[in-house]
Amino acid sequence: MFFYLTMLNLTKYLSEVCPIISPNEQDVTTLGALEAWKHGDFLCRNYILNCLVNSLYNVYCNIESAKQLWESLEKKYKTEDAGTKKFVVAKFLDYKMVDSKSVMSQVQELQLILSDISAKGMILSESFQVAAMIEKLPPGWLDFKNYLNHKQKEMSLEDLILRLRIKEDNRRSANPSSESKANVVESSKSKQDRKRKMSFQGKGKQKEQF
Structure with missing residues (x-):
């Protein structure tokens, strides 16, 4: 996503806030620059939103600026990524x-x-x-x-x-007997798992008949 926004020359809106000008500002150049910034921020924000799945779009669509939207998403995924890292490290250690x-x-x-x-x-x-x-x-x-x-x-x-x-x-x-014993243990375990599964399915079918 960041690469795509870079190609569109919109990444500055991920870190910049909207320029503040005086309510009485009359300078055409200043007003034009403000409108150009707002338009760029609008494009950046909507490009990001359009890349989200519907469930996430509904959560983030009311965020007003591209910067706030980007920071919210970054925080969400950094937190999730940290949790995933801890899980895989624990899996290795255990x-x-x-x-x-x-x-x-x-x-x-x-x-x-x-x-x-x-x-x-x-x-x-x-x-x-x-x-x-x-x-x-x-x-x-x-x-x-x-x-x-x-x-x-x-x-x-x-x-x-x-x-x-x-x-x-x-x-x-x-x-070879030791190896065979290991294979028997693995085979026995898999057979037991299959039996449990078949037994469960059989019970389910009996319930359906009633």
Whole structure:
């Protein structure tokens, strides 16, 4: 929106207030400048309003100047954005890997959260992401976690993910029953969810028959 207003040369109305002149002012140039300013402010205000959905338009249409309108919208969305940032950060901090799921699938989930954090404009260094991912490894990976923490050479995130994939493949080959058990847990959980859903739908149909 700001870029669009810049193209129209209207951004000054987002920060300027209406010029004040004497009620007895007779100078044609001064009066003309005031009318030109009011017209520009009118255009800027209405360009902004026209970009709003109907529900927001009804809330903000009575604001008199482009500056007041812009500041009101900016305050609203900055507050909402701050709340969203806190939510995604909390999601990252609370995330804990478990032994009952594939580590690589959990790594992918963690990468999605990190991607959301980056999309919100919060930049986390790669070394921080690597350290955080190691710290979140499940209890069954404690020995490998300690091994990674004691490595002197700094790893990239790509290197870490590759190491985790190789390690998981090796663990799967060495102890297939453990991996099968994890898959059974995940499969059992999904089946239970489906049963609950079908049971709920069945009850709904019985009610409809009455």
